[in-house]
Amino acid sequence: MNNYFDKSKCFIIAEAGVNHNGDINIAKKLIDVAFEAGADAIKFQTFKSENLVTKDAPKAPYQESLTWYGTQFEMLKKLELSYDDYKILKRYCDEKGIIFISTPFDFESVDLLEKLDVPLYKVSSGDLTNLPLLKYIARFNKPVIISTGMANLGEVEMAVNTIKKCGNGNIALLHCTSSYPTDYGDVNLTAMLTLKNAFKLPVGYSDHTTGIEVAIAAVAMGAVIIEKHFTLDKNLKGPDHRFSLTPDELKAFIKSIRNVEMALGDGIKRCLESEKENKFFSRKSIVAKRTIKKGERIEADMVDFKRPEKGLPPTMLEYILGKRAVCDIEKDTFIDFDKIG
Template sequence: MKVGSREVGPKCTPLVIAEIGINHGGDINVAKEMVTLAANAGAECVKHQTHFVEDEMTIEAKSIFPPNADVSIWEVISQSALTPDEEVELKAHTENLGLLYISTPFSRKAADFLAEIDVPAFKIGSGEADNLPLIRHISKFGKPIILSTGMQTIETIRPSVEIMEQAGVEYALLECTNLYPSPPEIVSLKGIEELRKAFPKAVIGFSDHSIGSEMALASVALGASILERHFTDSRYRVGPDISCSMDPAELRWLIDRSREVHIALHNEKQRTAPEENVYRFARASVVSDADLKAGHVITENDIWARRPGNGEIPGYRFDDLPGRILARDVKKNTQLRWADFQ
């Protein structure tokens, strides 16, 4: 798939998405500073959350308290949402720094707004992964969709995938666990392969809410092409997603290490040219294990394999020698050559 001009898939280095989300607390200046820090850390893409609270929730949301907040979800979002003009400003700032700007719409109005400001792709969060009318609405825009699959099973997300495929949009599915933070006891790395097998047309990635980068890097080793993690300017900031957010240093580390893991993932099993100097001393050569006379018929007890490996007969040819007849005398511990035999 393509997000803007960025190719995303198994053959490409992982796309690391720095999710600013609502970590800015509704302050446009903080949001812009977070984007700047992400750019300085080497990020290619930042993700925001676009909220139009009245179109997103009903009044019942005022009595629902998320496990990672001490106020209702209505208040969390109301306090953290940027105005449309501020989001346009944030997108312009992001793109001026050369980064891709994508966002998660949590309502039909938010999706329409993001289409109007021409985001290169839509991100759909786990909470909306089975919101079929919203997914159908977003799919009509014809832009790539990155769908997190937290709190879902293969079967419950199948209808959503069918909608995207019928619309003909490029899409990615991210394995995800929606607890902030997520302990390893409930994180599913196995889910990456299960998604790949169930939905072979999808680009597969990992949306990480654990503490540290270990799970994200492990997902790359399993073939994840997208890594999404919450991002903040400081881990000491107060906010519902801060506990599982990475700071600029952690973002840089994740980008660099994920690229290294991706490179290693695609290297064939072989002896490489840089290993040749090691190979010459580290492997073994076949040697005599006793003083032997010309005309002697070699048995396994007469020979052994010892370092270095610069001898003419390597250790892996050991079984070719028993039964051969010596053409000359050899001393114990002498590297044997093919010419030593009749």
């Protein structure tokens, strides 16, 4: 999957979505926040309302209380950015050093993003079954990340096969639950592993819970991509602000992911350098439980096991039992082979 999705480092997408509320200045501030938090990429959503919904399409229930009055079309119209806006935002990201991504919701938006030379495409859960759009995106032969909310395994397979038949095998899948916010009981995080095993593709998780622990758990389970919404202010009017992270939360979120990655390590079980000093103080040696006189045969009731690791370890007990002391061995003295024979 090119080098965007190195298995040793999770690719973190800070999802701005439409949390700019149609204001390019807010969008630029979101870029600043994502960059300062350490995200690999920031993602917006690109659409023409006329191409996305019918004029009388209703809003989803979760959008009703969080957005302006009116239809879904009227809501989306207020959240649109122009091509010139995206051009400015793409250049701003390039200057900052953060990857610009945007989810296209229609053919015209794909063309717009292609003009901006985006490095990869993200397909929303709602377009997983939009095979014509998948084919249109696939023909550019760029990496494609597909969110799989609301889908069953057969629908995911259909989407993957559609892109592959276009000659594009650069596909990654994001497990996702398309409810906003997502209840913890509806996350079904192990389905991410089902996707990994079924399709042998890079997998990740697009998180719509209000917390950060589920996405962090996903990283520990092997997610190579994490996507999480963020906002400048949860109290802003708009469909996605309430379940988004604040700037400080985003920073803590990304730091937590990087800490978990470090903690995962390489999987080799060994004594680490940082443990070696404590190994001496923590492990035990075989010591005399009482004074053992020269010539006495050493029996099990004559020995004990105490810190530090200075004499023979308890694992060597069988090699000293039955041996005779070649000198007096005082109580609490370490027993080693120089003292027995």
